[in-house]
Amino acid sequence: MSGxxxxxxxxxxAFVLTSDGKRKSxxxxxxxxxxxxxxxxxxxxxxxxxxxxxxxxxWFGQVVHRxxxxxxxxxxxxxxxxxxxQAGTHKWYDDTDxxxxxxxxxxxxxxxxxxxxxxxxxxxxxxxxxxxAGATWREVPGLRKHATGPTWHPGAGGLCLHTILLDPSDPKxxxxxxxxxxxxxxxxxxxxxxxxxxxxxxxxxxxxxAEVGHCVHRIAMHPSNPNVLFMQKHWDVMRSDNAGESxxxxxxxxxxxxxxxxxxxxxxxxxxxxxxxxxxSEHYPPDGQLRVYRSRSGGNEWEALTKGLPERxxxxxxxxxxxxxxxxxxxxxxxxxxxGQVYASADAGDSWEAIARDLxxxxxxxxxxxx
Amino acid sequence: xxxxxxxxxxxxxxxxxxxxGIEVDGPVTPRAIIDALEAEYxxxxxxxxxxxxxxxxxxxxxxxxxxxVTHESQDDPLPDEVASGREPFRIVGAIAGG
Numbered sequence: 001m002s003g004x005x006x007x008x009x010x011x012x013x014a015f016v017l018t019s020d021g022k023r024k025s026x027x028x029x030x031x032x033x034x035x036x037x038x039x040x041x042x043x044x045x046x047x048x049x050x051x052x053x054x055x056x057x058x059w060f061g062q063v064v065h066r067x068x069x070x071x072x073x074x075x076x077x078x079x080x081x082x083x084x085x086q087a088g089t090h091k092w093y094d095d096t097d098x099x100x101x102x103x104x105x106x107x108x109x110x111x112x113x114x115x116x117x118x119x120x121x122x123x124x125x126x127x128x129x130x131x132x133a134g135a136t137w138r139e140v141p142g143l144r145k146h147a148t149g150p151t152w153h154p155g156a157g158g159l160c161l162h163t164i165l166l167d168p169s170d171p172k173x174x175x176x177x178x179x180x181x182x183x184x185x186x187x188x189x190x191x192x193x194x195x196x197x198x199x200x201x202x203x204x205x206x207x208x209x210a211e212v213g214h215c216v217h218r219i220a221m222h223p224s225n226p227n228v229l230f231m232q233k234h235w236d237v238m239r240s241d242n243a244g245e246s247x248x249x250x251x252x253x254x255x256x257x258x259x260x261x262x263x264x265x266x267x268x269x270x271x272x273x274x275x276x277x278x279x280x281s282e283h284y285p286p287d288g289q290l291r292v293y294r295s296r297s298g299g300n301e302w303e304a305l306t307k308g309l310p311e312r313x314x315x316x317x318x319x320x321x322x323x324x325x326x327x328x329x330x331x332x333x334x335x336x337x338x339x340g341q342v343y344a345s346a347d348a349g350d351s352w353e354a355i356a357r358d359l360x361x362x363x364x365x366x367x368x369x370x371x
Numbered sequence: 372x373x374x375x376x377x378x379x380x381x382x383x384x385x386x387x388x389x390x391x392g393i394e395v396d397g398p399v400t401p402r403a404i405i406d407a408l409e410a411e412y413x414x415x416x417x418x419x420x421x422x423x424x425x426x427x428x429x430x431x432x433x434x435x436x437x438x439x440v441t442h443e444s445q446d447d448p449l450p451d452e453v454a455s456g457r458e459p460f461r462i463v464g465a466i467a468g469g
Contacts, residue, residue: 033383034383035379035380036380057380058430058467059378059380059428059430059431059464059465060380060381060384060418060419060428060431060464061417061418061421061422061428062417063384063414063417063418076384076413076414079416079417079418079422080416080417080422081422082422082423101423102422102423
């Protein structure tokens with residue numbers, strides 16, 4: 001019997017929503033870690049019962065939890081994220097030098113092959129790896145020591161490494177994205193990194209097409225086609241057909257190309273989803289209408305998906321890690337809002353329903369397809 | 372036995388009640404208490420003092436026998452009332468946020 005487990009991180013705890021393969025009725029457990037900010041919760045693709053959760057607060061710092069039974073029970077694991085060598089400086093908002101300081105884990109990316117190996121993307125931007133199920137963490141230092149590192153500036157949410165994509169066809173290739181440095185790729189397991197931002201244009205930068213400095217909000221990949229990447233940038237929806245060597249804009253007929261999330265249909269590598277947000281100054285949907293936009297052509301041509309979504313007076317945001325898909329047929333699509341709703345579509349976006357309506361502000365949504 | 376009162380969220384994290392009892396070897400100082408607390412409850416490591424700097428987190432304060440000792444030397448002996456266990460050492464979170 002197939003099923004789905006939705007892992008939701010919120011401003012005040014984590015929630016686990018479960019359903020059978022029909023995805024009609026949902027059980028909600030939580031809050032886990034009530035009262036704490038849960039930036040991200042993600043399960044291992046190798047062992048779905050192995051789940052990692054990032055818990056943090058301004059009072060008590062970072063805590064990491066691991067579950068080995070699908071989220072029923074949790075144990076604290078290692079929470080020491082120490083930068084390798086001299087931490088050095090990056091740029092602050094006012095262009096002064098600012099020491100590199102660990103603040104929190106934004107994103108966990110469990111290995112595609114080993115349930116004990118997991119990557120963590122952190123603020124201030126760094127990539128860490130654990131090979132003992134989270135007990136200890138070591139920085140993957142090549143990234144932060146890239147020659148451009150001292151020039152990286154934080155985005156509005158901090159200098160955060162928020163996206164990690166592992167290439168299923170090449171265990172040494174990995175992509176990461178940092179706000180506001182841009183996207184980087186390694187082809188040697190993390191030893192060296194290359195900025196891959198050619199084709200991006202950011203008007204807020206002194207040189208709008210500089211090698212680094214772009215505020216990339218999210219990148220996504222379909223596992224069957226890992227050389228094709230999709231990006232929701234601060235403004236602009238982009239795609240790359242050559243593993244990030246160059247990018248082209250595919251915003252097409254979107255009502256606005258600002259937004260945070262982007263994801264790919266589980267079975268159709270050219271079907272992608274975004275949620276347009278009005279602007280960088282007004283973080284809510286245009287005209288108070290919450291609409292997911294779907295392109296079946298890998299961009300440029302977009303259709304609004306409205307059935308079941310609020311058509312008026314909706315002023316929530318959808319944060320960058322808050323969209324995910326399941327692998328059932330038809331593909332399920334899920335996203336969470338800062339208003340505490342989690343919306344789900346069991347028909348690839350044609351129709352939607354709120355499977356949770358009154359949670360704290362949603363920071364992240366990840367979906368596990370269970371067999 | 373030294374008595375330590377923890378803020379709510381650290382109690383939840385350590386799976387304990389409002390107050391815990393710990394043994395401290397040598398002079399009873401704020402540093403010695405936090406060292407012993409972290410040894411007894413490893414899940415609290417990094418939550419009271421920053422891992423990288425060893426410094427108290429800025430939104431926490433320490434109280435001993437009615438006195439705010441947050442900004443005193445972390446190696447100064449605490450009052451006999453705390454060292455003897457008659458009064459608890461209190462770790463207090465800032466009342467802030469939403």
